[in-house]
Amino acid sequence: MRIAVLVKQVPSTDKVKMDEETGTMVRSAMDAELNPLDLYAVEEAVRAKEKTEETEITVISMGPPAAASAIKEAIAMGCDKGVLLSDKVFSGADTWATARTLSSAIEKIGPYDLIFAGERATDGETGQVGPSVAAQLDMPVLTYVSKIREVNGARIVVERAVEGGHEVVEASLPALVSVVKEINEPRIPTLKGKIRAKQTEVPVMTAQDVGLDAAHAGLLGSPTRVVKVFYPSLSRNGTIVDGRDPERAVNALVQFLKDKALV
Amino acid sequence: MKSTEGTFQSVWTLGEQRDGRISPVSYELLAWGRDLADKRGTTLASVILGYNLKDRVNTLIEHGADIIYVVDNPALEHAYPDAHAAVLEKLVREFLPEIFIASATTYGRTIMPVLAAKLETGLTADCTGLDIDPETGLLIQTRPAIGGNVMATIKTPKHRPQMSTVRPRSRKPLASDASRKGQVIVRECPDDAYASKVKFLEFIKDETTALPIQEAEIVVSGGKGLKDAKNFQMVHELADLLGASVGASRQAVDLGWIPYSHQVGLSGKTVSPHLYVCAGVSGAVQHIAGMSSADIVVAINNDPDAPIFRVCDFGIVGDAIEIIPILIEKLQSQKATSPK
Ligand SMILES: Cc1cc2nc3c(=O)[nH]c(=O)nc-3n(C[C@H](O)[C@H](O)[C@H](O)COP(=O)(O)OP(=O)(O)OC[C@H]3O[C@@H](n4cnc5c(N)ncnc54)[C@H](O)[C@@H]3O)c2cc1C
Ligand SMILES: Nc1ncnc2c1ncn2[C@@H]1O[C@H](COP(=O)(O)O)[C@@H](O)[C@H]1O
Numbered sequence: 001m002r003i004a005v006l007v008k009q010v011p012s013t014d015k016v017k018m019d020e021e022t023g024t025m026v027r028s029a030m031d032a033e034l035n036p037l038d039l040y041a042v043e044e045a046v047r048a049k050e051k052t053e054e055t056e057i058t059v060i061s062m063g064p065p066a067a068a069s070a071i072k073e074a075i076a077m078g079c080d081k082g083v084l085l086s087d088k089v090f091s092g093a094d095t096w097a098t099a100r101t102l103s104s105a106i107e108k109i110g111p112y113d114l115i116f117a118g119e120r121a122t123d124g125e126t127g128q129v130g131p132s133v134a135a136q137l138d139m140p141v142l143t144y145v146s147k148i149r150e151v152n153g154a155r156i157v158v159e160r161a162v163e164g165g166h167e168v169v170e171a172s173l174p175a176l177v178s179v180v181k182e183i184n185e186p187r188i189p190t191l192k193g194k195i196r197a198k199q200t201e202v203p204v205m206t207a208q209d210v211g212l213d214a215a216h217a218g219l220l221g222s223p224t225r226v227v228k229v230f231y232p233s234l235s236r237n238g239t240i241v242d243g244r245d246p247e248r249a250v251n252a253l254v255q256f257l258k259d260k261a262l263v
Numbered sequence: 264m265k266s267t268e269g270t271f272q273s274v275w276t277l278g279e280q281r282d283g284r285i286s287p288v289s290y291e292l293l294a295w296g297r298d299l300a301d302k303r304g305t306t307l308a309s310v311i312l313g314y315n316l317k318d319r320v321n322t323l324i325e326h327g328a329d330i331i332y333v334v335d336n337p338a339l340e341h342a343y344p345d346a347h348a349a350v351l352e353k354l355v356r357e358f359l360p361e362i363f364i365a366s367a368t369t370y371g372r373t374i375m376p377v378l379a380a381k382l383e384t385g386l387t388a389d390c391t392g393l394d395i396d397p398e399t400g401l402l403i404q405t406r407p408a409i410g411g412n413v414m415a416t417i418k419t420p421k422h423r424p425q426m427s428t429v430r431p432r433s434r435k436p437l438a439s440d441a442s443r444k445g446q447v448i449v450r451e452c453p454d455d456a457y458a459s460k461v462k463f464l465e466f467i468k469d470e471t472t473a474l475p476i477q478e479a480e481i482v483v484s485g486g487k488g489l490k491d492a493k494n495f496q497m498v499h500e501l502a503d504l505l506g507a508s509v510g511a512s513r514q515a516v517d518l519g520w521i522p523y524s525h526q527v528g529l530s531g532k533t534v535s536p537h538l539y540v541c542a543g544v545s546g547a548v549q550h551i552a553g554m555s556s557a558d559i560v561v562a563i564n565n566d567p568d569a570p571i572f573r574v575c576d577f578g579i580v581g582d583a584i585e586i587i588p589i590l591i592e593k594l595q596s597q598k599a600t601s602p603k
Binding site: 011036037094095096099122123124125126127128129130131132134135136139140141142143144146157159160161162163164165166167168169170171172175180181182222223224225226227228229230231232234235236238239240241242243244246247249250251252253254256257260262263 | 281341344345348368369370372373375376377378379380381383384385386387388389403407408409410411412413414415416417418419420421422459460461462463464465466467468469475477478481505522523524526529530531537538551555559560561563565567572573574575576577578579580581582585586589590593594597598
């Protein structure tokens with residue numbers, strides 16, 4: 001089987017601190033990591049490889065040159081190789097243009113039987129890139145996948161975590177699967193894996209390499225425009241009461257809820 | 264589609280159904296749509312795909328739609344993304360709506376990106392605000408990003424339709440008005456539009472009867488501060504009493520006290536309840552990312568410096584394991600004495 005995993009490098013959130021005055025996130029540009037939700041996609045791909053003979057996994061990412069380290073993280077976990085899509089004209093891409101770039105690359109270096117993506121990236125948080133890539137490649141998409149019941153060269157059976165329960169569906173391959181955290185426990189790379197990742201060369205492809213017209217890439221190719229960014233104040237300056245006298249504290253809370261017509 | 268490819272008008276919402284029943288999020292969406300259509304001086308239509316729902320769509324008119332497009336076919340009974348998007352693509356290309364919005368549910372967030380890709384237009388995810396720019400007439404889409412720490416305003420200047428998904432519970436439905444009149448248009452599509460490479464096998468329902476946390480009016484969450492699974496039961500009890508759904512921090516989920524579907528936050532669900540109550544939750548940025556749009560936040564934590572206190576409307580600094588039972592007791596006696 002040929003598998004691709006789409007991963008994104010994002011600003012890391014665990015090192016993030018809140019600026020108390022402005023209520024904004026403080027982080028240094030250095031703190032970038034593999035999108036935490038993509039770890040589940042990588043893990044699931046590696047598991048599929050372990051179950052199916054002659055499977056090869058390619059990690060694909062669009063991003064700045066530094067994003068190669070995210071690809072290497074995935075290789076350290078057990079993926080075979082990676083491709084970084086990096087070009088000045090890719091910058092400022094919205095989800096449509098990102099998907100267009102990724103799908104152009106997949107048309108060039110594919111085909112793949114199965115493509116994995118994360119549920120969403122923790123920076124943009126759209127969750128749109130996976131389904132959009134699937135649509136552009138004209139393959140079915142299975143989103144919110146919480147379990148792969150069965151996969152072989154021709155079909156896949158999955159459980160999808162949807163409102164109110166789990167939907168079990170089957171799809172023919174090729175297909176794109178985006179996974180949720182519930183699906184597995186991502187492995188920690190072994191030392192051997194890390195060494196292999198370090199030694200693996202990650203080739204870079206440009207717009208020209210993937211056969212993409214600059215008019216369809218990056219900001220220029222993006223239908224949407226961010227026109228303003230602002231920082232909402234999260235602070236609420238609420239009433240804080242001392243709970244050492246629990247009876248009194250609870251009475252105050254009940255009164256608060258009554259005042260708000262909540263009980 | 265480029266805005267120059269035709270005359271785009273009217274606002275569309277994507278109706279949603281489960282088992283042939285129209286989901287409440289469909290009505291919330293109509294409240295947004297009604298505003299946008301009125302500001303644009305145009306009609307509001309709702310599109311709904313499914314099976315055996317022809318007779319049930321009138322409620323969409325009662326909640327604000329002028330026109331309902333129904334495609335009723337056994338092939339659309341389940342939310343197959345390829346078939347649903349293909350049918351919607353046909354309708355959009357025929358009627359050329361200017362704006363098309365859907366709920367940011369698992370359905371909307373799957374179908375809309377597929378449709379937007381086919382139509383070659385923009386799509387803005389999980390909006391919490393929608394408006395019309397008075398000067399340009401463009402849709403102004405506001406959405407949180409990076410865990411709610413940043414709000415971005417986004418436009419789709421040259422592509423049509425302007426598409427977005429809208430966070431559930433970001434708006435109350437309009438009051439239902441049985442006297443509203445509207446038009447129901449039932450469409451058929453060529454067979455190839457119904458073809459899907461996906462097949463539905465079965466649905467495994469959650470045993471709990473509570474609403475999914477994303478749709479709940481009240482959410483009561485517990486965190487690691489509750490110490491063990493047994494204490495976490497108090498959260499369920501309190502939630503039952505308040506008619507709430509149960510949420511949790513990632514720590515509580517990782518400790519196995521409750522399934523992942525209840526996790527609130529950056530790597531879990533985003534909730535927008537009217538009331539959010541949490542106990543033993545520190546309020547890490549990743550947790551706040553999932554609940555900062557709640558109307559009212561109540562927190563119980565024994566650490567006065569816990570970050571959750573900065574984002575709450577009412578906080579008790581104290582031992583949740585001691586306080587929750589007292590709260591439960593008081594609410595019970597309150598319930599027994601008050602008529603409500
Ligand atoms: C990429 C990434 C994604 C993440 N996504 C999420 C997410 O989606 N959701 C999420 O919740 N977290 C997420 N986290 C984890 C997050 O950073 C925190 O670790 C987590 O939210 C902490 O959970 P907690 O508040 O239950 O536990 P803790 O941080 O351990 O807090 C427990 C709190 O309980 C209080 N406490 C202790 N005893 C008592 C008592 N007897 N009575 C009252 N209070 C008491 C303590 O003072 C403390 O404030 C993510 C982290 C990363 C890096
Ligand atoms: N620049 C990118 N390169 C590769 N994959 C991406 C990129 N952006 C998003 N993805 C994939 O699409 C998923 C959803 O991302 P998003 O739509 O940005 O929330 C991610 O979890 C990745 O699997």
